[in-house]
Amino acid sequence: MDKLKLQKTAVEIRKGIISSVHSAKAGHPGGSLSAADIFTYLYFEEMNIDPANPKDENRDRFVLSKGHTAPGLYAALAHRGYFPVEELQTLRHIGSILQGHPDMKHIPGVDMSSGSLGQGLSTAVGMALAAKLSGKEYRTYCLCGDGEIQEGQIWEAAMFAGHRKLDNLLVIVDNNNLQIDGTVEEVCSPYPIDEKFKAFGFHVMNINGNDFDEIDAAFREAKQTKGMPTAIIAHTIKGKGVSFMENQAGWHGKAPNDEECVIALEELRKAGDALC
Numbered sequence: 544m545d546k547l548k549l550q551k552t553a554v555e556i557r558k559g560i561i562s563s564v565h566s567a568k569a570g571h572p573g574g575s576l577s578a579a580d581i582f583t584y585l586y587f588e589e590m591n592i593d594p595a596n597p598k599d600e601n602r603d604r605f606v607l608s609k610g611h612t613a614p615g616l617y618a619a620l621a622h623r624g625y626f627p628v629e630e631l632q633t634l635r636h637i638g639s640i641l642q643g644h645p646d647m648k649h650i651p652g653v654d655m656s657s658g659s660l661g662q663g664l665s666t667a668v669g670m671a672l673a674a675k676l677s678g679k680e681y682r683t684y685c686l687c688g689d690g691e692i693q694e695g696q697i698w699e700a701a702m703f704a705g706h707r708k709l710d711n712l713l714v715i716v717d718n719n720n721l722q723i724d725g726t727v728e729e730v731c732s733p734y735p736i737d738e739k740f741k742a743f744g745f746h747v748m749n750i751n752g753n754d755f756d757e758i759d760a761a762f763r764e765a766k767q768t769k770g771m772p773t774a775i776i777a778h779t780i781k782g783k784g785v786s787f788m789e790n791q792a793g794w795h796g797k798a799p800n801d802e803e804c805v806i807a808l809e810e811l812r813k814a815g816d817a818l819c
Contacts, residue, residue: 544588544759553583554815557784558808559618559631565804567635573794575615577719577779582619584758585684594624597651603681604670606655608663609688610644617641625652661694668700671712686715690722693731704772705744712772713765719781721792740774752777785810
């Protein structure tokens with residue numbers, strides 16, 4: 544793992560999130576920023592993928608179950624080479640391939656359309672099972688939100704994954720502790736998240752989801768775990784990287800205005816310069 548390279552890439556992905564949501568005048572920056580380091584690690588370190596052949600049947604699969612954080616996914620895909628980075632500025636515009644939620648029919652690199660909360664993990668479980676049944680070696684990754692896991696379908700999928708011992712499945716929960724209406728504890732507490740996944744037969748790890756050393760160690764351990772699926776509870780900061788967005792539920796689904804965009808991008812520029 545080249546930690547410095549990943550850190551620099553994560554800054555660029557966060558810039559892409561801010562600039563695209565600003566251009567769209569709508570979108571979800573908070574959860575996209577909290578998961579930016581996860582997106583970075585997945586697409587630049589972990590997954591067996593090829594932007595030149597996005598439909599390779601042996602590629603690893605990724606499902607963004609919390610589909611509203613599409614700006615983070617799109618920024619990662621663009622910087623990984625699936626489409627031009629400039630395309631990010633067309634987010635949510637008429638005629639753009641980049642809709643408000645991921646669309647597998649039009650966006651290269653998107654393995655599953657998502658946005659209806661709670662449904663993505665079921666799809667990921669199906670992909671993992673398909674690999675087992677067909678003798679394929681690809682792995683399936685699924686990113687869920689901590690507010691999203693209040694949905695019952697998540698736990699139906701978890702029960703099935705544990706029962707079928709899908710050790711080629713890795714679930715990451717972006718645990719930034721905030722959803723649109725406030726803290727997840729206040730709205731409908733899913734805690735203890737780790738114990739719930741353990742009860743469904745998962746190998747579970749708790750990490751700092753904004754620390755590449757911890758992310759790297761957890762992903763390596765997941766690959767070595769056999770006979771059961773893995774869940775990583777990634778404790779993150781909502782709005783990570785932009786000071787006035789951090790730990791603020793109000794930035795769950797709001798675009799920055801012109802002035803806020805300039806401030807945010809300047810903070811990220813300075814963060815990138817500090818890494819050079």
